[in-house]
Amino acid sequence: MSDRDRPAGALVGRGVSPGVGFGPVHVVSREASAPDPGACHDGDAEAERARAARALERVAADLERGGERAGGEAEEILGAQALMARDPELAAAVAGLVGAGAGAARAVYEGFGRYRALLAAAGGYLGERVADLDDVRDRVVAVLEGRSPGGPPFRAAEPYVLIARDLAPADTVALSRETVAAFVTEEGGPTSHTAILARAMGVPAVVACPGATSIAPGTPVLVDGSSGLVWPGPSGDEVAAAIGGTAAGGAVIGGTAVRGTAAGAERADPGMATGPGATSDGHAVPLLANIGGPRDVRDALRYGAEGVGLLRTEFLFLDRAAAPAEEEQVAAYLEVLEAFPGGRVVVRTLDVGADKFPAFLPGEKEPNPALGRRGIRFFEKYPEIMGGQLRALARAAARSRATLQVMAPMVATAEEAARYVTACREAGLPSAGVMIEVPSAALRAFDLALTADFFSIGTNDLAQYTFAADRGSGALAALQDAWQPALLDLVALAAAGAAERGRPCGVCGEAAGDPVLACVLVGLGVTSLSMAPASLPAVRAALSRHTRERCLLAARAARAAISPGEARAAALSLLPGADTPPPRRHAAR
Amino acid sequence: MAERRVTVESETGLHARPAATFVRVAAGAAPDITVAKGDGEPVNAKSILAVLALDVRRGDTVVIRAEGDGAEEVLDRLALIAAAP
Known part of the structure; x- marks a missing residue:
């Protein structure tokens, strides 16, 4: 749906992880209130310093464990966050603030503050690390205040569209593609961790989408991770059109499980079309x-x-x-x-x-x-x-x-x-x-x-x-x-x-x-x-809808064009539906 | 005080993975170690936050200094990491 006009009421951000997701909105707010600037400890600075150190170490260990469980990109990201929690300069700053009378939570909050400002001012890659830093800070503060760190639910009755101002990497790794239909954030860029991890998970994601957090919780939303479209309350027809042509797998549409998974999918994600790649007339393309x-x-x-x-x-x-x-x-x-x-x-x-x-x-x-x-x-x-x-x-x-x-x-x-x-x-x-x-x-x-x-x-x-x-x-x-x-x-x-x-x-x-280009190739x-790996289902689906002969004709038409835009348009006219991305599908279990 | 001066070649500068590797190696070594961007203020090389905040980019020169037992060895390792593309 990437080339269509924006439907009324839809928001547009930057698509950073392809695919179409559909589900009710869950808005995550992690606006942790800053500990009171005047918060003091009860006079035992030594004990308060030890409390802060324990909380920092506990969060570091949690992050490290979470990373090891998740592996891959997530391990690297969470490992770097654990390094932040174990930072000796930060520990010294916190100890100093506690020595001056601040409570542990306030000291941690202020200790991180200095670095936060430096990273934010640098912008670019470092600016995007501010979310990581805030996440570590909020976790430590939550531990010190005896709260749970909050964040999105790990389990849900049906896959939801997770919307937040910005997501912390530790939040996204705890999630699975069985619980999340798509990610949408108001902030972040293509190198933000939300984007990187969403791609690694194979979940559609849109970042830099202003206004997303004001969508009412529970509203069904359609998210296109390629075009960046975020569409609250689409009609059933519109959802079907976006998800159309992917009947090979099961889908959850409007919360109703549409059944059907390909055979032999035991080791593959249920709900994902599987099987060897081939054109509709049986020409095998591994x-x-x-x-x-x-x-x-x-x-x-x-x-x-x-x-x-x-x-x-x-x-x-x-x-x-x-x-x-x-x-x-x-x-x-x-x-x-x-x-x-x-x-x-x-x-x-x-x-x-x-x-x-x-x-x-x-x-x-x-x-x-x-x-x-x-x-x-x-x-x-x-x-x-x-x-x-x-x-x-x-x-x-x-x-x-x-x-x-x-x-x-x-x-x-x-x-x-x-x-x-x-x-x-x-x-x-x-x-x-x-x-x-x-x-x-x-x-x-x-x-x-x-x-x-x-x-x-x-x-x-x-x-x-x-x-x-x-x-x-x-x-x-x-x-x-x-x-x-x-x-x-x-x-x-x-x-x-x-x-x-x-x-x-x-x-x-x-x-x-690219499913269309795959046919042309x-x-x-x-x-x-x-x-x-995440691109496989769309390519498999596109190939299965067209004969080898069609692919030959589309290739010929594309080569006859004189610009990339014309080449694609010419090929697509011979390969109807090849550009329809398969949705994030979730099998009924 | 032993010292190495190296030009950072990594595309991402001393950010992301190179920064984490650098800090992990520094933190695992006994000597006190500092790193500075060019002739700027040296910071604790065992601090990821301080190293990130230096905002060292590709092409920047960093000065790494260490003092104590094993200073030369750890400086050699850190210089390699900082210079690795």
Whole structure:
């Protein structure tokens, strides 16, 4: 519904986590009243200081435990909050204030105040950390005042739309997608923790939506996490239209459970359409997940991934003082492989260099890191690291019931591809491919396919190098648009080069997670799609509604366009309904 | 007093994960450690709030100082973390 006019009465914020959610509003207010400035302790400063220290430590320990339970991003965020609660400078400030007579709660409140002002003044990333800081402060104050810290309910009769001025990370991790249909906050930006965690949870979210907290509690609200639309009191038809075309799964509409879950969903989220990806006429398109380590496996399974199309391995190498031992690597790879018995896991070998180095391999900084010695160019420079990783992968492959494939990033020429494949063969790896991220590799795909067993197109870097546009630059976002016809041409070239030699060619960039574009990619000859796990249901649904022939026609129409906007419109006209996002669905239990 | 001067290369500056790693390593070491942005006021390197409030961005130089047993070792580690891209 992203391109429609805003319906009457609807609010608009910034969509930061895709999908459509619907449910009654629950407004969370955490306006903790500040402890009275005049609040004094009873004279025993020593005891009061100890009380403050205990409360700080208790909150730190709670946050740490919550983080460990949640894992992933949440663990990092809550771990950083625990560090705040254990901050020695803060403890000293609190002790000083208590020494001057302040009660513990007031001392904590004021102690945090100084840093709060500094972070707020800095704005940007640091400004967004103010919510984290306030959360720690309010929790400690609540402990000291003998209150529960408040926050949203962890259980509810039906999934609700959680609305708040701003959400603390500790609140969002305690929630699950079974209780929350969508998040809406009045404040926050795309890098706020609400946004990051909502994406990790696969729950739609809209931030920076002024006026949201004035929606009356209990009002049914429709939230579109792509367009940013927040729509109180839509009619049943309107809800059905937004959720339409997703009948494959169960949905809760207006609190009424609409039944129906796909079969074989035992290990996947109930209510989520599952099963292997295919067009409506049965042309199989394996749907795989992009993951950053064993921690993300759970999500991949929940969204019904058939395997892993991109396992990044930097988690094993960055943030550490020495290279990981082979044993440790084998264990980590097996943890992922064992989740997909009979499936496949494509591992991208170490992708660092130019601007990102492991601490144990400090490299020279280069003036133009995107065009520097990175990916395969860096990897080849360190034969012991490369050899160690390939050996560890071969050992894991030998012990696993899943098919392990490896691929190299940043390959530009057929010689590089050949050297890499030879090294993989020598290590005992049966399947070695290359990523297509550099235009030269797409242009000469036929040559690269001579040795490479498969291709995986990284559309983000391919766009960056094709349009000479830094992928990190927001101002150049239009040039990063995966609908650019020139990019579609390169994808078609790479897929054709692979097909001529009978090799598969997947896509593992963000483009694969756009349901309309996914159909077009299939039409361009792409054989598998790998994406963030949360994007799988929408892509699966879109593919299942169209024939392969339709996808071919849409691809042809898109390539005939001369701008990204036209390309999308032309494709969409041939793929009706492909852009309807599936709702946040919740099965009746 | 031992000292290291390094340029911060991380895209996010000394925020987020790099800041947490930096502070955890500092907090786990015995010596007193300070960190300053350029020639600014040094702050306690074991304090996440103080380190965040420095607002060190990519390209900024930080000066890390330590005194006591093991100062050189911990400075080497902290310098690596601060300089890591």
